[in-house]
Amino acid sequence: MDTLPPGDAFDRELSLRELLGVFASDRLGRHLVALLGDYRLCDEKNEVVLESGNAAVDAPTIGIMLDIEPIGRLQSPANIKTLKAAAGLVEILLQSQMRYRMASRLHEEQVSHDYQRLQQEHAALLKSELKYRTLAAELEARVQAQVETLKTAERQLYQAEKLASVGQLAAGVAHEINNPIGFIRSNLISAIAYVKDISGLRPAIASGDEKKILTAWKTADMDFLLEDFQSLLQESIIGADRVARIVSDLKGFSSIEHGKEERIDLNESIRTVCNVAGSRIQQKAQLVLDLGELPALQCQPGHINDVLLAMLFNATQAVGEQGEIRISTAVEDGDICVRISDNGCGIAPENLSKIFDPFFTTREVGTGIGLGLTVSRDIVRAHGGHIEVESRVGAGTTFTVHLPLKGR
Template identity: 50%
Template sequence: MSLRELLSGVVPDKLSAALAVLLCSPARIVSVDGAWVMDDTPPLAENARRLPLAHDLETVGYLETTAKDEARVRAVTIIMESFMRSGARYFMASEMHIEVVKSDYEELQRKHAALAESEARYKALAENLEARVKEQVHTIASAHRQLYQAEKLASVGQLAAGVAHEINNPIGFIRSNLGTAQSYVQKFQSVAEPVRSSGNAALVSAWQAADLDFVLEDFPSLLQESVAGADRVARIVSDLKGISSVDKTEDEIVNLNDSIRSACNVAARQINDHADLELALGELPPLRCKAGHLGQVFLNLLLNAAQAMHKRGKIRIQSRADNEQIVILFSDTGCGIQPEVLPRIFDPFFTTRDVGSGIGLGLTVSRDIITAHGGSIEVSSELNVGTTFTIHLPIKQENR
């Protein structure tokens, strides 16, 4: 150990002052090589004495003094060597303490680093678990929603198919009987002129009393209107049967323009009460799809457009083939959708209607149906101007 280390616990100024008092003469402590001087005391006179200071039988420094009293000098030397022995124990204890503290601190740092790494790992696992739970919740909610809609559509489909079947039979009878009645009227018309020109006064008088000329003139138009009405009912029944095919699991090859027209016919009354309908349907290739499901989408969009009218407006439907896609646009001049609401309109159970007017699944299910066909549906809207839904469907349908 060096002299500096041995005296590290001593206050230099106080030690220098104490040596001067004890020796009654100036004194200083220097290292063996003279490189270190305690308290930076200046060199003494040339006649100063140098007494070795030993520690563990090794000279580590010198006591320089001009004192003449040998006993005092020897006593001071002994005191200094005692200081150095105490200093050595202090220095070693201090170094050991520092080493222990340093070792404990490094161990604490290692434990802290391991703990931080573990915490980061568990945080990542927790975030991953949260994401997976959220994904599973979304999947389950989507499955429940689709199951609910499938059950609802299947029930509606069965009801509509039953109603269509029950209506179709009597409509067939009515249409047939109206055709027969038209042929009967033609026969009556063929005998009208012979009766009027028969010269039989009683027969002519009875003919005129019954006003059969007016009857024969008016009855054909009544029958024609009845035939047109029966044909319209037959078309609605046919369209209703198409819409009611939502419970079919197999795909069909259809022209979507026909599905659009069928949806328009089914929703004709609601549309006519609120808006004028304009169709701009381009030529489309046949598409393999679940026609009943897509018909339900078209019907949902038509009814939403009609209900969005605060005053009489216009609904325009366009279709076209664009490269490998079929593009269909449903536009209306209704009230539009508020910007803050627009991002949520496809969310399950979200609705802007009054309580009891809807449960908020129409657009969600429509999006799910379009997505199931590999397509997409987007919406753009301007408040108080109108809304446009754009559907893209790939012409080549992958296996679903």
């Protein structure tokens, strides 16, 4: 297809040369030689477009018309009939060339129009893509902010729940401390009375009369008094030691020390946790410790205590009055394994996969928020370990905490 000069208007009148183009001119030239012999084809300005080479200047000429407009002339010494027929053929050829060009122009305009439309659509798409990208970024930022808010709320909720269990612990500890404080106080009251009785001997001793002294000694029942005085002081020392031990156990739960890493004896931590939680557990179940020999464990003791306590509380909540909770420790495949077993209610199979989910709880409203195991799993994972659980409804549950000795 011949291409049109750029910017050509659709209705512009084309010259004979433009209409024929190179290809049509070649073929037409050969046919005109065959028909006319010598010839000359000129445009309306009388410029030669095609010629055979020997056309006589004074040979007969016939006009070539295109859509009732003259577009050129054909000149040849051939007879006039043949010249007319040849001119007719040239006109038919020009008309078909004209139609062909019109059709190709239409096609080109359509293609160019489609291209422009596509370009506009592409630009619109780019614009809306940018809009959606901005929206997506905004949405992501909002989701991020919501996640942060939720995390904060979750942490606050956990802190609140932790405070509540600290309150429960405090009640247990108060009970534990109350008992020794009670008997230390009553012993001290007896001691004051005994000191008064001893002072009562002073006049008899001052008289120097042995008989008087002996009578006063017997009247005051001094032999029993001295013996009892000693044993009540002994008992008070034991009481004070018990208070001191409770206080030192509680220090293990101080949140200030939670972040520090230490090498600890995990069995000792278990004993401490049992002492602290003891009063709460003993009301319900019997606690059996079966602690194997363990190497020191590098960990965050405060966090590990939280895990043990959460599991111990869960076990306590699972067992009835006659229940038993057993804690055993051992080294298995490079891990320290702590097993906390109870013969309580067990976990329904459909709940087994959910117990570590945040806020999953089967407890009544106000008695648990379902974060104990979630937080425990996170702590154990942070120590490079994992927790396994086995449970049968009606038979009991065993949680096994694996803590690798080779660190994280």
